[in-house]
Amino acid sequence: MNKDIPIIEIIPFSIELSSVVKTLNYEWLEKYFKVEKGDVIALSNPQTEIIDKGGFIYFVKQNNEIVGTVSLLKKSGTVFELGKMAVTEKAQGLGIGKLLVEHCLTIAKEKNIEKLILYSNTKLASAIHLYKKYGFTEIELEQGLYERANIKMEILI
Numbered sequence: 001m002n003k004d005i006p007i008i009e010i011i012p013f014s015i016e017l018s019s020v021v022k023t024l025n026y027e028w029l030e031k032y033f034k035v036e037k038g039d040v041i042a043l044s045n046p047q048t049e050i051i052d053k054g055g056f057i058y059f060v061k062q063n064n065e066i067v068g069t070v071s072l073l074k075k076s077g078t079v080f081e082l083g084k085m086a087v088t089e090k091a092q093g094l095g096i097g098k099l100l101v102e103h104c105l106t107i108a109k110e111k112n113i114e115k116l117i118l119y120s121n122t123k124l125a126s127a128i129h130l131y132k133k134y135g136f137t138e139i140e141l142e143q144g145l146y147e148r149a150n151i152k153m154e155i156l157i
Contacts (some may be wrong), residue, residue: 013057067091078114090112119149
């Protein structure tokens with residue numbers, strides 16, 4: 001076996017990984033924006049704020065190290081928000097974000113989710129490009145959910 005080929009797997013949330021959700025998200029939030037009150041609440045308590053409310057959290061593990069995460073936050077019975085997506089800086093450019101989006105789309109189909117929404121910022125051009133590549137389209141952005149958001153997108157599953 002070639003040791004240069006990274007072993008990548010997607011794993012579901014476990015309580016032992018609670019702090020990793022926060023660490024990965026704070027890394028990019030502090031670099032590009034700021035950590036908002038809602039982020040502190042959700043990322044400090046992912047079990048109660050995401051999982052217990054019907055959502056899902058997944059991680060990308062590369063060579064036994066967690067390098068990325070994404071959440072599907074339940075908004076209604078058939079609508080979820082693709083959010084809290086983060087890839088550690090050293091793993092960026094390796095297609096981890098693509099894997100996370102593809103995984104969320106697969107899960108949405110399996111769980112009969114009808115629509116995924118997301119909030120982002122056009123400053124994150126590579127993320128917006130990725131979302132568009134997978135069929136997300138821009139829709140009207142309501143005010144007040146995230147200070148940093150200047151774009152809202154959706155995809156019908």
